[in-house]
Amino acid sequence: MSDALKAKIADVFNEPGCDKNAAKDAKAKKKGCSKPLTPGAAAGGCAFDGAKIALQPITDVVHLIHGPLACEGNSWDNRNSASSGQKTYRISFTTDLSELDIVMGNGEKRLYRAIKDAIARYAPPAVFVYQTCVPATIGDDIDAVCRHATEKFGTPCIPVNAPGFAGSKNLGNKLAGEALLDHVIGTREPEFTTPYDINIIGEYNLSGELWQIKPLFEALGIRVLSCLSGDGRYQEIATAHRARVNLMVCSTALINVARKMEERWGIPYFECSFYGISDMSETLRTTARLLVERGAPADLIERAEALIAREEAHAWSRIAPWRDELKGKRVMLYTGGVKSWSIVAALQEIGMEIVYTSVRKSTEEDKERVKAIMEDPHMVESVPPREMYAQLKRGDADILLSGGKSQFVALKAKVPWLDINQERHHAFGGYDGMVTLVRELAKSLHNPVWRDINRPAPWDLPNAAFPFAEIEARRA
């Protein structure tokens, strides 16, 4: 690992904005927040994965992965991050390093030519170059190649230095944020600014969720100056330093970006969630308050309250028809971070019981919120698949809400399952998203397929009666 990267990682680990980190003593801080991985029992993505997740939603740039095929080949076009315009981000670019490139040390040359070709063919506003383990190991200096290419071609080439072995997905998110801070944000001025300009950080527009939320802000006259990085445009992100307030979604994934933007440009940030009705309202409320504190007209707060009242009433009226169907159904919530509490309220409101909610990847604050909203809070850390299978098999829950990794635990236990993580195809953001979530829950729970699937094969039943009536002979 290069010294520059080591220093960057140390910097990211020393995140004062992170309350988990703030609570540590000096020695623990130095160790960083990466949990040591257990060979043979590890799950979850690497730093490269995390960096790509954070940046790939920028729609108009070329994302060029420098490495042998697997890094990009096994992961491209795997998320439903939506674009309202450019589709360049969905095209896969990789240097596909061969054995000879690696042995001969041709990686840098190959990368340079790859950048050249990509710019010639796709004329992107920028090229993001992702480092991976192998070229990092053999010492390919992507920073130097990017610098040189930027000068030569006049198109910004952004090195994203997050090779897989550097650490976890979460670390990769943060390293991606560093790349934006070092090379993108603040490199351009917006055409105009307003006292209502905000950035949304850590929202990836999965299944179009950004579009469930944006109209709410727009109805208040609030402009989303840039979104990191859902439906993002390079030039917009370059102007992000002119926003008045930063909204930080997805817990702590990009906290370093928010904090450093506060440091450099004095933009206050707050952590928020778009999942759940009360959380959405709280987000709108806080955004309005902070904007007013930073000079927006004071009536914004009133207007926000009026909007919240109207949208909440509208959402509840749309959810109400499902209440009878879903009342008393038991939900197992296996996710993490913000979602461990943000959708609990909505599910409880329609009378569903929460068997437990997982607080993996959740902060202490997340946990406090679970305790605050649940009467009898059942929180679990990670549950091994075998155990979860047993719980579902014996009927502890009527439905599992989780990410894709637990999907087959539920299905093989013949229990309904709903995807609430990144691979999902439904948008669950904002007020509208909660209505969608409730509708999807009802759809899943009431599919007659469960009755069919859970019926034992007739030959397995003891003393099965012969169930066939013979048909009447026709009397000729």
Place this chain on the structure above:
Amino acid sequence: MATIRIPKKNLSVNPLKSSAPMGAALAYLGIDGAVPLFHGSQGCTSFALTLAVRHFKEDMPLQTTAIDEVSTVLGGADHLEEALINLTKRMKPRFVGIATTALVETRGEDFVGDLQGILARREELAETKIVLASTPDFAGALEDGWSKAVTAMIEGLVIPGDRRDSPLRQINVLPGVHLTSADIEELRELIAAFGFTAVVLPDVSGSLDGHVNDTYSGPTSGGTKLGDIAEMGRALHTIAIGHHMRAPAEALQGLTGVPTTLFASLTGLAPTDSLITLLSHLSGQPVPASVKRRRSQLLDVMLDGHFHFGDRRIAIAADPDLLHGLSMFFGGLGSEVVVAVASTGNSPALADIPSDEVIVGDLADFEAAAEAQGAELLVTHAHGRQAAERLGLPHYRAGFPIFDRLGAQHRCTILYRGTRDLIIDIANLFIAARPEKRPADFADVLAPLPASLKGEMSHAPTATC
């Protein structure tokens, strides 16, 4: 329970049904060494032949009595006799199945009497088995023609009387017209797994499965053997599939006393479970591991596939038994059958269809209803393709004819394996038709504004610095 609506109309637009002689011809084509003979004008045969060839991608030995203007006036018995003599001489079929058409039925003759006279008179026909089914085009549709032809074959070819004192380890199968070659093969293998031989009447898996022969054959090659049909009275049990097979099943049971079980459909988990329970009971054998494995695979595909079916709005147009089977299939996976159009209105299958209403109509009714109901998938035969194009909807081809896709006969949609594949094929259609999300999809996320607030709430960002 669906209510059945027969719209009163003068004009049929984009017809859904194929008429009865076609069904009869398909049934006759399931017999080994057969030539179907349409008693009617040349065109009746020619159109049926062309359509069947487009569906099966096979040559078809369909023949015609070539009724002309004179015989239409004076009677067609001569033409029938001549046709039988000529085609037996020329093609040497072991079996000729006659299907009457609207033309000769409108004139109205004693076809059975005519045929008896011909057979008594003409020794050269002694080696050929000949049956006749009355299938005017103006009554019923594909299922009815098929059913009547199978009944005619049972009545004409099965040795009558109770012969169960010398039983064979044999199960009779009377498949409906909606079963494909692949369906019948699957069914035969299942029956064999319990130690039985299946005699399938008619057996299109032998004759219309698109095989390549070493020698040229005029009549069908493959299909039910005449000798096997004769011995159907020595079977342990008869399985009939589809309500339209009730009449042939009753005829067979009436002639031979072999008990019969009628399955409305064999698509889906529950009907297959029932059939296997029956076979296990009849054979006294436990369910083989290979069959259990298939069941387990189906369960898994139901689990993986149900996400794509839940709350989907489906429009189906088909002959009654196929319509019923497909409706039950979609309903079982959580879809809503919002449009059900049947080709004919007299089948008991229609009342059980899980939809509010069954329209007896054509593909124009189907298209209009699918649009009005906001259907997400069209399920019908190949002629539905124009509707699919106009409505911009995915189209799953089911029924007869399927002339714009290969392999209609090789698609299995019954029992565990066929149901499994059907779920996969249709889920894949849904997945392929799933558009990427666009901002316009979220045009209505905001609550509608009260009139008093309109204008006031729309603060467009304005430049200030």
